[in-house]
Amino acid sequence: MTDSVLVLNSGSSSVKYSVVQPMSGVTVADGIVERIGDDPEVPDHRAALDAVFAALAQDGHDLDELGLVAVGHRVVHGGPDLYRPTVIDDAIVQRLQQLSALAPLHNPPALLGIEVARQALPDLPHVAVFDTAFFHDLPPEAATYAIDRDVAHEWHIRRYGFHGTSHQFVSEQAARYLDxxxxxxxxxxxxxxxxxxxxxxxxxxxxxxxxxxxxxxxxxxxxxxxxxxxxxxxxxxxxxxxxxxxxxxxxxxxxxxxxxxxxxxxxxxxxxxxxxxxxxxxxxxxxxxxxxxxxxxxxxxxxxxxxxxxxxxxxxxxxxxxxxxxxxxxxxxxxxxxxxxxxxxxxxxxxxxxxxxxxxxxIPTDEELAIARACADVLGGAGSDG
Missing domain, CATH: 3.30.420.40 (ATPase, nucleotide binding domain)
Known part of the structure; x- marks a missing residue:
């Protein structure tokens, strides 16, 4: 099978997944595992990932035959320094943990998803793709809050922006649609x-x-x-x-x-x-x-x-x-x-x-395709962490 990327979007009570071929844009499989922690069959994120693999197998997709080259993880907040697609290692995990205070509802479950996925698929590169990336270079007048500048600098307070993967993808598709x-x-x-x-x-x-x-x-x-x-x-x-x-x-x-x-x-x-x-x-x-x-x-x-x-x-x-x-x-x-x-x-x-x-x-958004292509880019040497 053509090279593909497993894209995971881990929330506090759900894991969305897609298997995407970055080059062709084809989605081979997708779905969602919900009620993590509430469903006795899905008590935690490890069980949720097992459920993802089971769902893929039930649909006739054997992991060894999917041609997986990477696992892409949607991470909401990259803070001031992480904005390019980034291959995840222990040091990156530690940096993401330090950023949890900036996105307490989003980053901790993403980290859980990263942790269990790295354990389950240790031979694949795992790549973090950040919601904040597209807006990293906002003009200073748009990114800056009018608060004490020393406080803002010490605590990394600025306007980061989110849904950047979608905004970038859709704006590019609009230009393509209009030719x-x-x-x-x-x-x-x-x-x-x-x-x-x-x-x-x-x-x-x-x-x-x-x-x-x-x-x-x-x-x-x-x-x-x-x-x-x-x-x-x-x-x-x-x-x-x-x-x-x-x-x-x-x-x-x-x-x-x-x-x-x-x-x-x-x-x-x-x-x-x-x-x-x-x-x-x-x-x-x-x-x-x-x-x-x-x-x-x-x-x-x-x-x-x-x-x-x-x-x-x-x-x-x-x-x-x-x-x-x-x-x-x-x-x-x-x-x-x-x-x-x-x-x-x-x-x-x-x-x-x-x-x-x-x-x-x-224009329908396709954040999963955008994440898969970002993974392909970084593994091809097109980027690293910021």
């Missing part, structure tokens, strides 16, 4: 899934992004608040007697669309809105308002926009969100064609009106 040079485009990419982020990209290089030190900043998300006044944290700590851990959990897990409307699935949210549910309506309106605010801000940052692209679960599949996010922006050259927007197609496609100055696209 124009990537370096000629001013783009806004809207990655709208359970986690959501926006980016402004000029000539293939990001100049702004909505997430910051952590993946909590920016757009309203499924369970995360996005932008809030930092004073809320101090107020709740001082007046409500909430601990820092309680506040962090609330902002990450009990906020966003779920915190306002009690629902994370946008299909159900729409059904509840249609039934007259006021909480669902408010949750949706807040979500759209924040999204439109970022689109407007990025139009100002870019000066003009050649292409806006929707991607990820909500962005690719929810025509109502796409319509409401961009309605009324014809003065900026942004106009959606209603018929094209409502097409059930799952392929890359244009949904902007004929003659609109800004092209609006829907």
């Amino acid at each position: 124009v040079r990537l370096t000629s485009l001013r783009q806004i990419v809207l990655h709208l899934g359970n986690g959501a982020s926006a980016s402004a990209i000029v000539g293939g290089r990001p100049v702004e992004t909505s997430m910051g030190l952590t993946p909590m900043e920016g757009l309203v998300m499924g369970t995360r608040s996005g932008d809030v006044d930092a004073g809320i944290v101090m107020y709740l700590w001082r007046e409500a007697g909430m601990s820092v851990e309680d506040i962090e959990t609330m902002l990450n897990r009990r906020s966003g669309v779920r915190g306002l409307g009690g629902e994370i699935d946008f299909r159900e949210l729409h059904r509840r809105i249609d039934a007259g549910d006021a909480d669902a309506r408010l949750a949706y309106d807040v979500y759209i308002h924040r999204l439109r605010k970022y689109v407007g801000a990025y139009v100002a940052v870019l000066g003009a926009v050649d292409v806006i692209t929707f991607t990820a679960g909500v962005g690719e599949n929810d025509a109502v969100v796409r319509r409401d996010a961009l309605t009324g922006l014809t003065a900026f050259g942004i106009e959606i064609d209603e018929h094209l927007n409502e097409s059930p197609s799952r392929a890359a496609r244009r949904i902007s009106a004929d003659g609109a100055r800004t092209t609006v696209l829907v």
Whole structure:
């Protein structure tokens, strides 16, 4: 079989996996193992990886016959120094452990996945690919928080940005779809899934992004608040007697669309809105308002926009969100064609009106393919750690 890469995305309670051929872009197999720790058959990440191997075997994919050349691991936070695809050794694991405080909900489960995968597949190179990589070279005015500079320097506080693998992949696919040079485009990419982020990209290089030190900043998300006044944290700590851990959990897990409307699935949210549910309506309106605010801000940052692209679960599949996010922006050259927007197609496609100055696209993201290709690049000598 053609060389392939096993891509693992380890969360606290799930492991997503794909076997991808980097050269052809073919996904040989994929799936997810869920309820780690809750399901007695999957008590920990070691059992989850065994379940991955069992699922591959059940689908007729023997590990020895898959042609695996590497295992690629999605790692959310690489901190200030780790940003290129990086072959994992004990020293890298130690550095990632030190970064866990910057992404306490994401990096620890990724490290667990790395640990068990290195034990299970010791003869393969393991490569970390970082969500923060694409945004490593944000312009200083976009990356810098206006706080005491000595504190920021000592504690590595800056805007790192996340979902970078998706933003880079989708922006490159947009140029390919339009058959124009990537370096000629001013783009806004809207990655709208359970986690959501926006980016402004000029000539293939990001100049702004909505997430910051952590993946909590920016757009309203499924369970995360996005932008809030930092004073809320101090107020709740001082007046409500909430601990820092309680506040962090609330902002990450009990906020966003779920915190306002009690629902994370946008299909159900729409059904509840249609039934007259006021909480669902408010949750949706807040979500759209924040999204439109970022689109407007990025139009100002870019000066003009050649292409806006929707991607990820909500962005690719929810025509109502796409319509409401961009309605009324014809003065900026942004106009959606209603018929094209409502097409059930799952392929890359244009949904902007004929003659609109800004092209609006829907492009499926493929972070697994991007990770697999990053692994192939680094093993071919194209990169190392930062």
